[in-house]
Amino acid sequence: MTNRTTAFSARILAFVTACILVASIPSAAEAVNGSIQGIISVRGDQVYLRVRQFREPLPVHGMTPNLAVDLQKMRDGDFLTGHGQILTSRKMVALESIDTVGLKQILGIWRTVHWDVFEFRDFSRVVLYAPNPGNRADRITPRLAPTRQMNYTLAPSSGDNWSIFMADKDGIQLGELQFGARSMNMTLYDSATGRVNQKFELAPIRR
Numbered sequence: 705m706t707n708r709t710t711a712f713s714a715r716i717l718a719f720v721t722a723c724i725l726v727a728s729i730p731s732a733a734e735a736v737n738g739s740i741q742g743i744i745s746v747r748g749d750q751v752y753l754r755v756r757q758f759r760e761p762l763p764v765h766g767m768t769p770n771l772a773v774d775l776q777k778m779r780d781g782d783f784l785t786g787h788g789q790i791l792t793s794r795k796m797v798a799l800e801s802i803d804t805v806g807l808k809q810i811l812g813i814w815r816t817v818h819w820d821v822f823e824f825r826d827f828s829r830v831v832l833y834a835p836n837p838g839n840r841a842d843r844i845t846p847r848l849a850p851t852r853q854m855n856y857t858l859a860p861s862s863g864d865n866w867s868i869f870m871a872d873k874d875g876i877q878l879g880e881l882q883f884g885a886r887s888m889n890m891t892l893y894d895s896a897t898g899r900v901n902q903k904f905e906l907a908p909i910r911r
Contacts, residue, residue, distance in 0.1 A: 806826075
């Protein structure tokens, strides 16, 4: 059995276990339904969520196979908002959907080879920079000018990808992100046609 098959089987087992626990709740009073948000922590293969109702992080289980996979993509220090149930007597979270995430690994400053720069200041703000037109061509680190400040949100997408939505008063940008060991690939789409507008390979300057 391959490592990938073993990991997939473990996720399915976690999903089935979570379903059994939810089905066995004796009283609705033991569950808190609605919006859920908190900081992610990971211990081995188990994902935990720190929610304000409890002092200790609670194990969180995705209530569909896709959610179980999405949870496994998250890392220590990531932020999650979604909907589900906090099972108070079981001390666990049954996650029914993910609305947005904040990824710790995206925070910081990223650049292309042409020094188009994205500064992700926190889990909601990104500032775009471009080189000043008067820079010398041989300058190793060109002077940059901020060109746009936008709000952004992230959500899980297919495979290892993440969906990104960036917006300001001048418009919106829709795209996908994929993280590599030393880079981040960003693809931006036309919001009307779905066609690819731009592709960037970004390297971290400071994280």
